[in-house]
Amino acid sequence: MSIKVNIKPKFPFVYLLLVGLIGTGISIFYVSCMNTPENKGHKNTKINTMTAEQILGNSEYLACSYGGYRKMSRDTQPTIQELKNDMKILSAMDIKVIRTYNTKLKQATNLLQAIHELKQENPTFEMYVMLGAWIDCQNAWTDQTPNHDEESLEANAAEIERAVNLANKYPDIVKIIAVGNEAMVKWATSYFVQPNIILKWVNHLQHLKKEGKLDQDLWITSSDNFASWGGGDTLYHCEDLEKLIKAVDYVSMHTYPMHDTHHQPDFWGITEDEQKLEKTAAIAMAMTRAQNYAEKQYADTKRYIHTIDSTKEIHIGETGWSSVSTGFFGREGSRACDEYKEGIYYKNMRRWTNEAGISCFYFSAFNENWKDPQNKGGSENHFGLFKINGEAKYAVWDMVDQNRFNGLTRNGNTIKKTYNGDLNALLNDVDFPPQKQLNP
Numbered sequence: 001m002s003i004k005v006n007i008k009p010k011f012p013f014v015y016l017l018l019v020g021l022i023g024t025g026i027s028i029f030y031v032s033c034m035n036t037p038e039n040k041g042h043k044n045t046k047i048n049t050m051t052a053e054q055i056l057g058n059s060e061y062l063a064c065s066y067g068g069y070r071k072m073s074r075d076t077q078p079t080i081q082e083l084k085n086d087m088k089i090l091s092a093m094d095i096k097v098i099r100t101y102n103t104k105l106k107q108a109t110n111l112l113q114a115i116h117e118l119k120q121e122n123p124t125f126e127m128y129v130m131l132g133a134w135i136d137c138q139n140a141w142t143d144q145t146p147n148h149d150e151e152s153l154e155a156n157a158a159e160i161e162r163a164v165n166l167a168n169k170y171p172d173i174v175k176i177i178a179v180g181n182e183a184m185v186k187w188a189t190s191y192f193v194q195p196n197i198i199l200k201w202v203n204h205l206q207h208l209k210k211e212g213k214l215d216q217d218l219w220i221t222s223s224d225n226f227a228s229w230g231g232g233d234t235l236y237h238c239e240d241l242e243k244l245i246k247a248v249d250y251v252s253m254h255t256y257p258m259h260d261t262h263h264q265p266d267f268w269g270i271t272e273d274e275q276k277l278e279k280t281a282a283i284a285m286a287m288t289r290a291q292n293y294a295e296k297q298y299a300d301t302k303r304y305i306h307t308i309d310s311t312k313e314i315h316i317g318e319t320g321w322s323s324v325s326t327g328f329f330g331r332e333g334s335r336a337c338d339e340y341k342e343g344i345y346y347k348n349m350r351r352w353t354n355e356a357g358i359s360c361f362y363f364s365a366f367n368e369n370w371k372d373p374q375n376k377g378g379s380e381n382h383f384g385l386f387k388i389n390g391e392a393k394y395a396v397w398d399m400v401d402q403n404r405f406n407g408l409t410r411n412g413n414t415i416k417k418t419y420n421g422d423l424n425a426l427l428n429d430v431d432f433p434p435q436k437q438l439n440p
Contacts, residue, residue: 052219065362065363068086070082080117085410088408103166108162112169130361132177133160135197136156146192176221184222195240202220219249223317230301250314253316267293275435283344291345298314316361317361321383322337322380324381324382326377340426340427346395366388367382367388368388391415400416
């Protein structure tokens with residue numbers, strides 16, 4: 001923009017002063033216009049003004065679950081430089097929101113510091129965090145019987161306090177706090193709590209927002225299994241869950257069709273006619289049914305939640321597909337786990353959720369061996385889109401072809417494709433799902 005100034009003062013320095021003041025005014029006006037409600041959520045909005053409300057459901061802000069642990073135990077925490085390397089890889093994938101949990105370990109603090117440093121180095125760098133606070137019942141992870149009606153008060157209070165402190169220290173990065181991770185689902189027998197305990201801490205955080213002790217734009221949720229949110233067994237339906245649904249800013253639900261290829265396999269498999277097709281065509285049909293299964297769990301959860309609060313947003317806090325399993329989900333089990341099926345599921349879920357305006361915190365960015373350290377082939381170790389050494393699994397081969405990871409490394413390794421990019425070699429390791437009569 002250019003402006004002609006017709007005033008010509010007697011003294012040149014006065015003229016320059018006037019031009020400078022006018023220019024400053026124009027800049028202030030421009031920045032002010034950039035932040036009007038009409039520009040809410042647009043690309044030209046200032047980075048630090050983005051809120052959870054603007055980010056969630058925005059397909060330009062892809063989401064992913066993240067853990068940076070490289071070793072067999074979380075005793076070894078990832079360094080800030082390792083975390084920065086990971087954030088650059090995820091950013092190259094257009095991921096701008098990550099979910100992590102557990103504030104007690106140093107990874108959460110170091111991760112926020114790493115993102116802060118990246119933003120200092122490059123002001124255009126964007127990465128936001130859904131910060132999880134781990135919640136346990138009384139006697140969780142001890143040799144005593146877990147008491148699911150009471151909480152581990154001291155540990156939970158400390159976890160929430162750390163989350164609050166981190167959210168206040170990094171308000172430009174932490175946009176969501178999640179109270180608990182699968183903390184209400186009853187198969188989590190080591191630690192689950194009743195909904196009233198999650199409700200207590202959600203209300204506490206909402207109260208801090210009202211008091212001005214937390215950013216009012218910070219969103220509070222709990223991230224839990226679809227059944228815990230009322231989308232499955234009516235066993236979970238109760239007054240405290242209804243109160244919780246009303247108390248959270250949005251619902252973060254988990255859906256895992258891969259696990260149900262063993263536990264609830266009615267949808268999983270291929271028909272006799274599909275067995276005669278090319279392997280890739282038959283698998284595509286099976287994976288479409290897996291996607292439909294996830295969509296149904298989402299729809300069932302949404303249907304119940306909207307009987308309580310018809311305005312409540314529901315986003316996917318976790319979903320994923322492992323690439324390896326020597327147990328229930330592998331060759332001798334449901335034959336669900338391999339890199340090819342994982343890649344199809346990833347792309348299917350991204351396509352559906354982007355089109356539907358649903359944020360999907362895909363699980364997970366990188367493999368983590370600490371999850372099942374005694375079982376190298378355990379499925380929990382292999383949910384990543386990348387191996388620990390930085391090899392890109394089939395799900396993101398196309399991004400390697402697009403040169404998105406040029407110059408980036410993980411553990412000192414450049415980003416290369418698994419199987420050396422040989423699709424036929426990959427397919428040799430891929431099994432047909434079991435042949436069966438499927439329910440319509």
